[in-house]
Amino acid sequence: MSNPGSRAANxxxxxxxxxxxxxxxxxxPQLNQGRNARVSATKVLNETCNYIRRLQSEVDDLSERLSQCLHSMDITSFEAETLRNLLQQ
Structure with missing residues (x-):
């Protein structure tokens, strides 16, 4: 059985x-302009979610653009695999 005291510690x-x-x-970035300004926890969490969504959208966009570039280039499968490995690091 779990120790009730261990739950309180966690x-x-x-x-x-x-x-x-x-x-x-x-x-x-959008909250970092007034460094000493106190912002509500709700605003920080909302802005965090929005920022993560924007970053994910940028990643998706860049991935799509890279994929299109790779398809339009005349490269060997070895070169493509090398590029994929470099990008995954």
Whole structure:
């Protein structure tokens, strides 16, 4: 059986969440302009989700453009495989 005390030790406190949000805020370009400005946790989390979605969209777009470039190039399968391996690193 699990020890009830071990669950309490793993519980994340409000202070832990606030500390994580304070660490997250400087990583968001749109919230990083007023460095000392205090922003609500809700805004930080919403902006984080939006930022991740934008980054994922950029990755998808760049992947598609790279794929189109690779298909239009006259390269051997060895060169294509080498490029794929380099991009996955």
């Amino acid at each position: 519980k994340i406190t409000d202070d832990d969440i606030n500390a994580l949000i304070l660490k997250l805020q400087p990583l968001l």
